[in-house]
Amino acid sequence: MTTTISFLALAVLLPVLFIIDHQHQYINCQHVHEIHNAIVLIRGGPKSGGLVRGELRFRENKNGRVNIRGQIEGLAKGQHGMHVHQWGDISLGCEKAGSHFDAHHAAHGARGSHAHTGDFGNIVAADNGVARVNINDSFVELHGDNSIVGRAILVHEHRDDLGQGGNNKSLITGNAGSPVGCGVVAWDD
Numbered sequence: 001m002t003t004t005i006s007f008l009a010l011a012v013l014l015p016v017l018f019i020i021d022h023q024h025q026y027i028n029c030q031h032v033h034e035i036h037n038a039i040v041l042i043r044g045g046p047k048s049g050g051l052v053r054g055e056l057r058f059r060e061n062k063n064g065r066v067n068i069r070g071q072i073e074g075l076a077k078g079q080h081g082m083h084v085h086q087w088g089d090i091s092l093g094c095e096k097a098g099s100h101f102d103a104h105h106a107a108h109g110a111r112g113s114h115a116h117t118g119d120f121g122n123i124v125a126a127d128n129g130v131a132r133v134n135i136n137d138s139f140v141e142l143h144g145d146n147s148i149v150g151r152a153i154l155v156h157e158h159r160d161d162l163g164q165g166g167n168n169k170s171l172i173t174g175n176a177g178s179p180v181g182c183g184v185v186a187w188d189d
């Protein structure tokens, strides 16, 4: 009798223990992946003469916003369009990265109105050619279907007109011209 009761108790308890342990593991797993970090090293494309270089770090916080911070040097003074492009292929310089990363089939523009997922607008280089970057963005993600990890960041020779240029190209590329530097977003710890 005692043996039967013990056996029954065990039969009930074991699955419960398993579920608790499983949930525990799941929670641990979630915890490990709660905060995502990524990095991109920007290097000059053919048109920059190899002078452009820099580093941007991406940190995704708990509410899903991504902070992008770093600096890019070797730029001409002034504004330069910067975008996430579709592909991470930089095998031929910065020319094979495809169009702007566009997860939601929008037109090119700027945050606050219509914009591609990858539209970061402009970065601004000072007299010394250094652009300091500190962007908080709620459009790009480091995880999931719309992750930018593995895609390329391109910095362009001209100012991005943010879709206000009054021609077709403005709603596709922002008339930002050729890329002067690029790199592929990679996981960081």
Ligand code: CU
Pocket: 081, 082, 083, 084, 085, 100, 154, 155, 156, 176
């Ligand atoms: Cu671009």
Ligand code: ZN
Pocket: 083, 100, 107, 108, 109, 115, 116, 118, 119, 172, 173, 174
């Ligand atoms: Zn765009």
